[in-house]
Amino acid sequence: MDTYQKPLEDVDAALKRLNATLASYKVASTTKPAPAATAPMKAPAPAATPANKANGNKTSIPATRPAPASKNGQQSNGHPRSADRTAEPTGPGSNPAESPSDLPQVRPDLLWQEAMKLRFCDRSSRRTMMLGPDFPGMSGDQFAIDRQIDDIMMLQEHYLVDYPYLLPIRLLTAQKYLQLGYPDLAAGEAYKALLLCDAVRDPSDDYHQMAAPQLREFIQQVPVAERLRQLKCDPDGVQELPPGSSGEVMDFELDLWVRYHYLPWAHRLLVVGLMYCGCYKTAWYKAWKAMDSIEKTTGDVVDQWLVDVTVGCEQAVQKLWGMSHDDWEKLGHWNNGKEYPDLGRVRREVYPWNEWEPDRLAELPQLNAMMAAVAPKLEVRAVELPALTGSSESATVMQLGVFAKEDIAPGEVVLSETSMLTANNKLRDTLCDACSADLPDLNSPTADQVRECPDCQAVFCSPTCLSRAEATYHRATCGNDLDALLRDVPAAEAADSLYSLLLMRAIAMADVQECHPLELDEVRYIWGDFHHLPITPTHFKPSVLNHQALNNSDRFDEGHGQLPRTLPWSFEHNIRLPIQMLEKMEIDPFAEPNYDLWVCNTLFAKFRGTASARLSGSSQAGRATRARGPEVSAVHPMWCLANHSCDPNVRWEWGGSIEFTAREERVQWKGRGVEGGVRLRKEGGVRRGEEVVNHYCDVELDVKERREWARGALGGECRCERCVWEAGQEGGGE
Numbered sequence: 001m002d003t004y005q006k007p008l009e010d011v012d013a014a015l016k017r018l019n020a021t022l023a024s025y026k027v028a029s030t031t032k033p034a035p036a037a038t039a040p041m042k043a044p045a046p047a048a049t050p051a052n053k054a055n056g057n058k059t060s061i062p063a064t065r066p067a068p069a070s071k072n073g074q075q076s077n078g079h080p081r082s083a084d085r086t087a088e089p090t091g092p093g094s095n096p097a098e099s100p101s102d103l104p105q106v107r108p109d110l111l112w113q114e115a116m117k118l119r120f121c122d123r124s125s126r127r128t129m130m131l132g133p134d135f136p137g138m139s140g141d142q143f144a145i146d147r148q149i150d151d152i153m154m155l156q157e158h159y160l161v162d163y164p165y166l167l168p169i170r171l172l173t174a175q176k177y178l179q180l181g182y183p184d185l186a187a188g189e190a191y192k193a194l195l196l197c198d199a200v201r202d203p204s205d206d207y208h209q210m211a212a213p214q215l216r217e218f219i220q221q222v223p224v225a226e227r228l229r230q231l232k233c234d235p236d237g238v239q240e241l242p243p244g245s246s247g248e249v250m251d252f253e254l255d256l257w258v259r260y261h262y263l264p265w266a267h268r269l270l271v272v273g274l275m276y277c278g279c280y281k282t283a284w285y286k287a288w289k290a291m292d293s294i295e296k297t298t299g300d301v302v303d304q305w306l307v308d309v310t311v312g313c314e315q316a317v318q319k320l321w322g323m324s325h326d327d328w329e330k331l332g333h334w335n336n337g338k339e340y341p342d343l344g345r346v347r348r349e350v351y352p353w354n355e356w357e358p359d360r361l362a363e364l365p366q367l368n369a370m371m372a373a374v375a376p377k378l379e380v381r382a383v384e385l386p387a388l389t390g391s392s393e394s395a396t397v398m399q400l401g402v403f404a405k406e407d408i409a410p411g412e413v414v415l416s417e418t419s420m421l422t423a424n425n426k427l428r429d430t431l432c433d434a435c436s437a438d439l440p441d442l443n444s445p446t447a448d449q450v451r452e453c454p455d456c457q458a459v460f461c462s463p464t465c466l467s468r469a470e471a472t473y474h475r476a477t478c479g480n481d482l483d484a485l486l487r488d489v490p491a492a493e494a495a496d497s498l499y500s501l502l503l504m505r506a507i508a509m510a511d512v513q514e515c516h517p518l519e520l521d522e523v524r525y526i527w528g529d530f531h532h533l534p535i536t537p538t539h540f541k542p543s544v545l546n547h548q549a550l551n552n553s554d555r556f557d558e559g560h561g562q563l564p565r566t567l568p569w570s571f572e573h574n575i576r577l578p579i580q581m582l583e584k585m586e587i588d589p590f591a592e593p594n595y596d597l598w599v600c601n602t603l604f605a606k607f608r609g610t611a612s613a614r615l616s617g618s619s620q621a622g623r624a625t626r627a628r629g630p631e632v633s634a635v636h637p638m639w640c641l642a643n644h645s646c647d648p649n650v651r652w653e654w655g656g657s658i659e660f661t662a663r664e665e666r667v668q669w670k671g672r673g674v675e676g677g678v679r680l681r682k683e684g685g686v687r688r689g690e691e692v693v694n695h696y697c698d699v700e701l702d703v704k705e706r707r708e709w710a711r712g713a714l715g716g717e718c719r720c721e722r723c724v725w726e727a728g729q730e731g732g733g734e
């Protein structure tokens with residue numbers, strides 16, 4: 001933009017040129033959509049069409065979401081799904097000239113106008129820039145909640161599909177997520193908006209060719225008078241006008257809108273979102289960087305909201321660490337965000353717009369067909385389990401469990417399952433790329449089974465694994481420079497790296513199999529330990545998005561509507577890495593709604609608590625895993641339907657496939673006795689009708705350690721018969 005900084009000798013001439021430019025674009029003089037002939041932004045597709053992925057197409061052409069696979073009219077979080085509105089028009093094309101008058105138009109137009117009004121700064125007032133406009137909050141009545149959800153669905157299904165690179169639409173979506181208590185999703189959209197700000201301003205950016213024209217056409221719909229006011233409202237605005245052609249003037253105008261409106265708004269939404277999630281290190285650091293960036297791009301101004309975020313983060317961390325104000329100051333923590341905690345927690349739920357979550361009880365026959373293929377003597381049934389997350393000891397939840405259809409002898413293998421949804425975080429380990437089994441020694445008799453991909457260095461333990469990899473995921477990762485990602489990480493980061501690698505594999509599988517990632521067989525029936533509270537005024541309280549709330553870390557739960565948040569979440573693993581993975585797989589993170597960040601959150605919710613993990617070179621999770629951190633992980637969708645007990649009746653072993661073997665003998669514990677009039681068995685095997693119970697932790701540990709170890713996978717404290725008895729003995733000072 002340097003050429004535009006040249007002082008202009010003749011301000012009048014510049015204004016004349018600008019007026020000529022505006023006239024040449026034949027812009028509309030109101031915010032109403034322009035007639036079709038003068039509105040190059042085309043109307044969104046009126047009805048759902050198959051996603052572009054269905055054609056194996058990897059271009060940036062916007063995709064419309066495929067018809068939902070799930071038929072359940074009621075989402076698991078109790079929120080009724082909004083009516084199917086795929087036929088509604090949206091955006092600037094939804095004008096009377098081109099759409100039949102019987103189509104509903106009021107809501108879509110309102111959304112478009114909301115995006116039009118989304119401005120950050122009136123350039124004439126420094127003070128406005130200091131405080132900026134407030135984020136509008138929302139009222140918490142059911143009508144407001146439903147309308148907000150509808151707006152989000154409308155944006156997701158139409159606006160973002162048709163205008164995936166349009167900055168104000170991204171920002172409006174982020175804002176609506178924030179208002180509905182999803183600061184994590186708001187941060188994700190805000191981050192994408194920041195990437196689009198760069199794309200608009202940098203002609204060499206990969207997305208420039210898409211982002212700049214979409215914003216240009218959008219701004220052309222702003223009334224001329226308003227556009228002129230934006231340019232003229234302080235003397236610098238006119239003096240900065242470039243002397244060049246109308247195209248250059250337009251570019252200048254675009255740049256100005258990005259710098260003064262969208263960039264600050266995106267920074268703000270990102271850091272507020274991150275802070276509410278508890279990612280204090282990144283929020284603090286990004287708030288400072290944003291202040292710096294805004295100062296550089298807009299002049300000597302400070303955004304008070306960004307300052308508030310730095311203060312809010314400092315206050316939250318000081319409280320978390322239980323430090324006095326004096327110690328905090330003395331040790332310089334106020335000035336050293338690098339040390340702040342960065343792992344947050346967010347709502348773990350079936351999002352109101354998630355149409356992929358199956359009604360598992362209704363689909364038990366399909367599930368049992370899958371189970372029969374890997375475990376002919378087992379079946380899946382509904383089972384009532386203690387609700388471990390609630391406060392009440394007696395609350396129960398209806399879930400699934402695995403049961404024996406016939407007697408199983410001690411030592412008998414009852415389930416054997418192989419999965420392609422695997423991951424390992426060791427860069428140089430000799431593991432099969434597909435099933436994660438250890439590769440055979442060069443001298444072993446099975447060494448000649450090993451196969452290598454002819455186009456990359458991936459190695460497979462057998463021709464079967466190679467061909468299964470080719471059919472299910474490998475094309476998406478082959479030669480895409482993904483190998484070094486998340487490998488050889490420190491032990492503390494090992495588990496998170498594996499979850500992210502599982503996410504990467506799921507994306508690759510969905511891409512190659514041309515389906516939605518939540519539709520994959522390996523994922524679909526997994527229960528993500530979602531909270532079951534509906535988004536109603538009884539449970540959801542919208543946040544007040546003002547300075548007082550930002551400055552008070554006791555109120556950060558309000559940012560999540562005060563709903564429970566149990567899903568671990570970070571900027572790195574839930575925003576930056578997924579976008580990077582998609583780009584490396586040549587999937588457009590803006591134009592592919594199948595891989596939206598809410599989809600990634602849902603996948604993570606499903607993986608956490610169900611994925612098995614182990615060290616490479618060994619087949620059992622155990623004590624050593626804790627020191628080195630897990631190295632290999634996999635999701636086995638049938639295996640993981642078995643519930644936990646610290647007195648399990650099966651053992652599991654995992655090499656290339658995962659197996660359940662009926663125990664020869666049950667664990668010894670003193671309290672084993674009579675339950676409900678039936679003597680609990682000590683001998684091994686599983687009787688017909690008995691539930692198959694697995695162990696998520698080392699059952700040799702004492703009750704305290706077991707509970708600690710299994711807490712992550714169970715979502716709460718284990719209340720199995722053995723734990724309850726042993727904890728009671730400890731409490732009673734046995």
Ligand SMILES: C[S@@+](CC[C@H](N)C(=O)[O-])C[C@H]1O[C@@H](n2cnc3c(N)ncnc32)[C@H](O)[C@@H]1O
Nearest residue numbers: 385386399400527610640641642643644713714
């Ligand atoms: C691996 S899944 C087991 C299958 C699960 N019940 C289902 O319906 O898909 C783990 C989840 O099941 C539940 N669960 C497993 N064992 C449990 C137990 N002993 N008590 C309470 N909940 C249990 C918890 O919600 C846990 O997060």
